[in-house]
Amino acid sequence: MTQAIETTTIEQYVRIAASAETLWEFWTQPDRLAEWWGTSAEAVAEPGGIFRVVMDSGPIMRGEYLELDAPNRLVFSFGWESNASGELMAPGTTRVEITLTPDGDETLLVLRHLDIPATHAPDHAQGWSHFIIDCLSPAASAA
Amino acid sequence: MNPLAMQDRIDPVARALADTTRRSLLLLVRDREVAAGDLAAEFPHMSRPAVSQHLKVLYDAGLVSTRSEGNRRMYHARKEGLSDVRDFVNDMWIDNLARLKDAAEGAERQASRAGSRTASPQSVRLRSKPLQTEDGRTRNPDQRRNQ
Numbered sequence: 001m002t003q004a005i006e007t008t009t010i011e012q013y014v015r016i017a018a019s020a021e022t023l024w025e026f027w028t029q030p031d032r033l034a035e036w037w038g039t040s041a042e043a044v045a046e047p048g049g050i051f052r053v054v055m056d057s058g059p060i061m062r063g064e065y066l067e068l069d070a071p072n073r074l075v076f077s078f079g080w081e082s083n084a085s086g087e088l089m090a091p092g093t094t095r096v097e098i099t100l101t102p103d104g105d106e107t108l109l110v111l112r113h114l115d116i117p118a119t120h121a122p123d124h125a126q127g128w129s130h131f132i133i134d135c136l137s138p139a140a141s142a143a
Numbered sequence: 144m145n146p147l148a149m150q151d152r153i154d155p156v157a158r159a160l161a162d163t164t165r166r167s168l169l170l171l172v173r174d175r176e177v178a179a180g181d182l183a184a185e186f187p188h189m190s191r192p193a194v195s196q197h198l199k200v201l202y203d204a205g206l207v208s209t210r211s212e213g214n215r216r217m218y219h220a221r222k223e224g225l226s227d228v229r230d231f232v233n234d235m236w237i238d239n240l241a242r243l244k245d246a247a248e249g250a251e252r253q254a255s256r257a258g259s260r261t262a263s264p265q266s267v268r269l270r271s272k273p274l275q276t277e278d279g280r281t282r283n284p285d286q287r288r289n290q
Contacts, residue, residue, distance in 0.1 A: 008229055010229065010232055010233050010236060012233075012236050012237065012240055014240045014241075014243075014244055016243070016244045016247050016248060017248045017251060018247040018248050018250065018251035019251065022247055022250055022251050022254070023243075023247050025250075026243055026246065026247050026250075032246075032250075035242075035246040035250075036239060036242040036243040036245070036246040036247075037239050037242070037243070080157075083157050084161065088156060088157040088160060088228055089157065089228065089232075109240070109243075111236060111240065113232060113236065116228060116229050116232055117225055117228050117229075
């Protein structure tokens, strides 16, 4: 079942006293990923390569690398492995873009997480109906 | 927030919306309050307890609110229900980017201290660039260490 849903984007910025090359390792190497994101990781850093992170006490992020422009730009798909197709944030349903821009001795990291399911403010109830109607299967419509 | 707590918030929403009957119910209470009995009447092929069970799942996921009016139970969509998903992911990134910053800065300091004596082919490649600043100045590892 296809879902066209209302979505939102999360943006985070962080300035890190490390080179873009060092940060690139932390997004693409399993042992480096396990130092900050989870307890273990699988990472095949090539387009279409698996990207899987077991977070500390439960959730498993499952995605794949989509675009790699070392050491400045990385795009990967992001989903929760436990969520079946059709559920919120199932694998393949959201995307994360990382840009690493050198700035003196530091690197500015910009993270954009796109396609997060969301609703509009109550006066834009459109979002709800859009989300729900697009999820309806023929069986439900016949009810 | 710890990941387990975050997962506890997300799973009920995902499960609640995975069912077509529940999505239909949500649509019915999107713009107005509707009594449980009137909602059940929209699903003549289902027993009333079955519809009540679906409403309970939506309630537990924070997607509808409910109140009593006389002897009727009224339901209304909570528009902020799905914002939990966004907050959950946002909190995850805030926590994890702070950890990334600590880990990467630690690795960078270690790389500076190691200098060239223990350089593996990998770390030579990685160190070659940071030493060159945008204005073309070349900096030696000792300078980096002292900053």
